[in-house]
Amino acid sequence: MNFANPLAFAAFAIAAAVIALYILKVRRRPQVVPYLQLWTSLVAETRARSLFQRLRRLLSLLLQLLILAGLVFALSRPGLDLANLKEESLVVMLDVSASMNCLESNRSGQEADEKSEEANQTTEGELKQSRFDLMMAAAKKLIDGRSFEDEMMLVAISDRVEVLTPFVRNNLQLRQALQTATPTFRACRPDQALAFAEEVTRGKEHPIFLVISDGDSGRWQEVLDEDPRARFITVGHETENLGILRFSSRKNRSLGSDHILAKVQNFGNRPQAFQMELALNGVTQKVLDRELPPGESLTERFQLHLPDGGTLRLRLNTPDGFAADNEAYAIVYPERLRRIVLVTPNSPEAEPFKIAFSSMAELLDERSAVFTIQEYEALEAPDRVADVTLCLNALPKALPQQGNLILMNTPLPEELPATEADDIGKPEIWDWDREHIVNRYMNYKDLPIPRAKGIRLEASPPRAQALVESYDGPLLAAFEEDMRKILYLAFDPTARFFPFRLAFPILLRNAIAWFEAEEDLMLEASHAPGASIRPLGKVRAQEVMVRYFRDGQAQEELLPVRDGQFVFSQTETPGAYLFQIDGRDHATSVNLFHTRESDLRPPTGQEQQESDFRFLQAGFFHREPWIYFAAFALLLWVLEWLLFHRRITE
Incomplete structure (x- = not known):
């Protein structure tokens, strides 16, 4: 046996004081009496009982010393030699994923199954505890029932593993660590949690994995069934739930409308009638009454005209106990007009472009213009700034430092990683990149390509990339610089009837769409709870406001920008997030779109799992030894109290 607090044995010095009190005798006081014979019988009786009195005083002394010994041994925190005991290493994994926020009714799972109609009409007053609360209660039972020889580790699991406390044998530490667990809206990854448990118990002789969860739609059972070290404790019995699995918006510029897509699924065992409420910036736009059979999904499409953009919210008006998947958010970007400037040697060459751009008037800013090269070079620097600058058969001396460029049959700028080669008299198409957005809907095989300049690329993608190649070299190349993109056509698109082909406006629209992908798509449309938000492109500013x-x-936070990137990780709460990047607003959303988290049905075999839970409780003789010493001292104190009040040890 070893002792965690050996200094407690110094308290045995109190025994000397206890013994001294029993050794001291009370001195008799002389007293004059009128008649001595009356006291003779009393003195004789007192002498006869003196031996019994001494025994009674010795019994009292013995009890007092035993009480002191019990308290001293309890304070010394004794421990047994664990070499001959089966020491188990328990990794208790607490599921803090989104589904653990589900509220449970105040009746048992069996009652809920028997009263299906009543369960379908469950009110908020009947929803008492969340699955997370039930899990915390089960974890407290495990801690209180832990065998003293076993060590225990607490970890919170979702899409990541958070260690609440390493392996310890102190129940107070375990209870304090348990209070730090908090529910999240993240998804659960059982395989990752199990891999962590295997790693931290490597080298342990008797590892046991304890998972307290609602089952993650049976995923935990699949992972743990083949592992004899695993025990699974189920919490929760609610099964009825409607959840949103998808919600997105897409702007159709050619039709001038916004297409909104929503997908809802009934994960329960009964039909559900509900309302779908669609709101923009908090203002309701549409309300639809729908009904879903059990296990079925519904895809709903909305078509709205939202030129100013905003934040869309889809809400399911349903009484189920899991609210996290009853709301979803999507961002609608406002229509943005672009200033496009065309620079040509003379005005007649601009006519084909004017015709092409008339078919995409929804993209053009009223400040868009056509200049001859002399007029353009005479402009002030701020007046030359445009979202897209097109140069045809002429290259200005000073190109704008901002905005994207389309160069057509011009000399190569010095900053481009390419060199000029011999002209190509009759270009024959060899191949083109069919995946690139510039070549979308294009078929170059049948196009009459005019005479072209020869170029050679001196960099690899994405900095320089050939999009269309002839047998003699690239005809269309894309270049990406730090702050803009450049598209180079090695031929004059106004020659050989090319402008009159349908491909000409398509090529121009695709080029603008390629630039737009860089400018507007700065953030992913949606993120999972807990995921980090990062920009898709480089950020010029030093700080970003979110x-x-x-x-x-309402919360605001300034994010530092390093090497053109920032990271925002405070995404635990679903909703809309607005970032101010380089003077423009870019929004994204956080949504719980996860089938397993929305499927609340508990796994099968719950009775066996509950018996496993009882098996894990420590027996009477598996608690820490100090508890027994303290109990022994308390029992002796009660015995001494009873003996004293019955005048046995007075």
Whole structure:
């Protein structure tokens, strides 16, 4: 036996004081009496009982010393030699994923199954505890029932593993660590959690993995069934739930409308009638009444005209206990007009472009213009700035430092990683990149390509990439610089009837769409809860402002930008997040679109799992030894109290 607090044995010095009190005798006081014979019988009786009195005083002394010994041994925190005991290493994995926020009714799972109609009409008053609360109660039972020889580790699991406490044998530490666990809206990854448990118990003789979860739609059972070290404790019995699995918006510029897509699924065992409410910036746009059979999904499409953009919210008005998947958010980007400037040697060459751009008037800013090269070079620098600058058969001396470029049959700028080669008299198409957005809907095989300049690329993608190649070299090349993109056509698109082909406006629209992908698509449309938000392109600013709501309160945060990138990780709460990047607003959303988290049905075999839970509780003789010493001292104190009040040890 070893002792965690050996200094407690110094308290045995109190025994000397206890013994001294029993050794001291009370001195008799002389007293004059009128008649001595009356006291003779009393003195004789007192002498006869003196031996019994001494025994009673010795019994009291013995009890007091034993009480002291029990308290001292309890304070010394004794421990047994664990070499001959089966020491188990328990890794308790607490599921804190999104489905653990589901509220459970105040009746058992069996009652809920028997009263299906009543369960379908469950009110909020009947929803008492969340699955997370039930899990915390089960974890407290495990801690209180832990065998003293076993060590225990607590970890919170979702899409990541958070260690709440390493392996310890102190119940107070375990209970304090348990209080730090908090529910999240993240998804659960059982395989990752199990891999962590295997790693931290490597080298342990008797590892046991304890998972307290709602089952993650049976995924935990699949992972743990083949592992004899695993025990699974199920919490929760609610099965009825409607959940949103997809919600997105897409702007159709050719039709001038916004297409919105929503997908909802009934994960329960009964039909569900519900309302779908679509709102823009908090203002309701549409309300639809729908009904879904059990296990079925519904895809709903909306077509709205939202030129100013905003934040869309889809809400399911349903009484189920899992609210996290009843709301979803999508971002609608506002229509943005672009200033496009065309520079040519003379005005007649611009006519084909004017015709082509008339078919995409929804893209053009009223400040778009056509200049001859002399007029363009005479402009002030701010007046030359445009979203897209097209140069045809002429290259200005000073190109704008901002905005994207389309160069057509011009000399190569010095900053491009390419060199000029011999002209190609009759270009024959060899191949083209069919995956690139510039070549979307294009078939160059049948196009009459005019005489072209020869170029050679001196960099690899994405900095320089050949999009269309002839047998003699590239005819269309894309270049990406730090702050803009450049498209180079080695031929004059106004020659050989090319402008009159349908391909000409398509090529121009595709080029603008390629630039737009760089400018507008700065953030992914949606993120999972807990995921980090990063920009898709490089950020020029030194700081980025993000605005969002947390617990109903508006929050603002400045993010530092390093090497053109920033990271925002405070995405635990679903909702809309607005970033101000390089003077423009870019929004994204955080949504729980996860089938397994929305499927609340508990796994089968719950009775066996509950018996496993009882098996894991420590027996009476598997608690820490100090508890027994303290209990022994308490029992002796009660015995001494009873003996004293019955005048046995007075």
